[in-house]
Amino acid sequence: MNKKQVKADPKYFNASDIDNMEQRVRANFINSLSGFKSGNLIGTRSPSSKDGTRGVDNLAIVSSVFHIGAHPPLLGMIMRPHTVPRDTLQNIKDTGEYTINHICASIVEKAHWASARFDPQVSEFEEIGLTPQTTDQVKAPYVLESRIKLGMQVQDIQLLAINQTELVIGQVVEVIVEPYWVSEDGYVDIEAAGSVAISSLDSYHLSHRIARLGYAKTNEKPFIMPPKET
Template sequence: MQLTKEELDQMDRKYRLNLINSISGIKPANLIGTKSVDDQENVAIFSSVVHLGSSPAQLGFIMRPQTEIPRDTYPNIMETGYYTINHISESFIKKAHFTSAKLGRGESEFDRMKLQQEYIGDFFAPFVKESPVKIGMKHLESIPLPNGCIFVIGLVELIVMPDEIINSLGQMDLSSYMGVGISGLNTYYGLNMLDSFPYVRENEIPEFE
């Protein structure tokens, strides 16, 4: 298959949406937890979390355009300044997926999808108890994107994970806790570690055939 921009523009809308959402490959699967100023909890699935820097530790993710009736995640972050990022594992992918539903204001996805909220220390926003890797985030900046989406940048304030999934170099083994990735909008893949290579220096590049 070979497609030009003009051919893409003329495609069936749903087919094009699925295709373009898939061509970037496997994306991380995370639940983002928030709480409003009046203590209403919210959790929603995202596949756009990216690493921005290690010192200071920063992560970003993309919010869809905020309509006249915005979803809870972004207003909660802007009002309180805090949110959580929670890795999804195979044991609860169905529950995690259905957090993408548009629920009524005041209805919590934690309750509807039977996910357990967890508070750690005095961190304001709720974590997902089922998640093997939990990250507490503080909002730093929101950048409008040309397509109307918003790039949300946050500072890592707290990390909670099992000791056994980290090796002596600080590298996580995502397959050890059956972490999952997302292709497109609704297709999930298991993750298996295939290999690990050293930091690349030019004089150590092998001779490839």
């Protein structure tokens, strides 16, 4: 980042400063700027062979899962077709199903390892040492060690023509979560469950709640909600 040392004001980066960055520097820089990201492992299974052999379980780390709507319950994620999660995207297209598994602090290193370019014929579960778990509802494998898990059915895949990424939109059809993390008002305490936040491409963070804030009204500052009764 020597460039910034010769700029008129080192605090300002314009479009050409960004364009002139070395590729990996720009990747770290831009990936930092959106703010904290969700950290999830995406579980899929390739289709069975014609002879009935079960498909291969696949696991990919994805930091772009985001909320689209609550009713119906929809989440989106961005997939870059030419990077590691390509098996994931193909499996989703082939089977229509995937799982979203929160990365908790105890599995951060294994989860990050899932970003390595494992051969499509090997299961990341075995390679990195996590345990596949299935249910009656969803054929794609969950991560047993994850504490908040979502079974997903794909609803739509939209090409983002501007850079050829694909937006996968799925509906939540199953949620596996310990009930003591779920408040009466529906809030799930993902901090208590140990879910991590990601910054940039490779930094993992635990969280410390500042507050829950009440429904905002124009005529008064939001109030701090009392802690959950347990």
